[in-house]
Amino acid sequence: MIKSMTGFGKSILQLPTKKITIEVKSLNSKNLDLNARTPSQYREKELQMRNTIAKALERGKVDFGLYVEATGEETSTKVNEVIVKEYIKQLSAIHNGDSLELMKMAVRMPDALKTEREEIDEKEFKAIETALADALVKIEQYRVDEGKALEKDFAIRIKNISELLKQVIQMDPDRMETVKERLHKAVSDLKEEVDQNRFEQELIYYLEKFDITEEKVRLSNHLEYFDTTLNSADSNGKKLGFITQEIGREINTIGSKSNHAPMQQLVVQMKDELEKIKEQLLNVL
Structure with a gap:
């Protein structure tokens, strides 16, 4: 909670x-x-x-x-009678005015009111x-109550990212085949004889750079960990923030490795959901 x-x-x-x-x-x-x-x-x-x-x-x-x-x-502020009378006396010596007017002037003077400390x-x-x-x-x-509303929103966002990850996983085999085809076509366009063994080695090395198996597993684990922490007994916004950073790191890596426009579109959607989570996490205790 x-x-x-x-x-x-x-x-x-x-x-x-x-x-x-x-x-x-x-x-x-x-x-x-x-x-x-x-x-x-x-x-x-x-x-x-x-x-x-x-x-x-x-x-x-x-x-x-x-x-x-x-x-x-009762009031803590009292009229300082001695001071007010002295002010009236001094004012009447200066000007022979109406007593009520002199009183009004006197109570506005410094120390006319005193506050007794309670x-x-x-x-x-x-x-x-x-x-x-x-x-x-x-x-x-x-x-x-506010936390419950945030929790519902987080659950929806995490579920959305999980669904997008499933699409990434389904798309990944076709993506790798597309990458292979592009490489084969690039080599054939050279119209040069190549060592097939060397080419296969280079192909494997090149494809490893685009492999996102580890990122998919880690991202799935982070999403589960976020959900578990969200439903734990204590409220820990900082911990959820750290998990969110890890989620963002895996999403970014998938995006940089994908080299595939449809997959990159899914990555953009995941980033959008994650940014909404980050904004709301600023309010979590």
């Missing part, structure tokens, strides 16, 4: 005086690239939450956001950890 690196998970925690929303989303990346956005009062717990996310998601470009919305009467309540943070775990479960399920 494979998993996608693309996913999204969201959890909402309703507390007596605030609503906390946790969002985790991920895209494909070679390694874990985690970006976190948390309010200042939760910064001391950020590393702990990062470790939890890293352990659960392993790889991907991950964005984690913790958003706090006050729903109660200590993190351990019970509250336990609830946040539970909500984070819930969001990670959701993103994990998202990745599994």
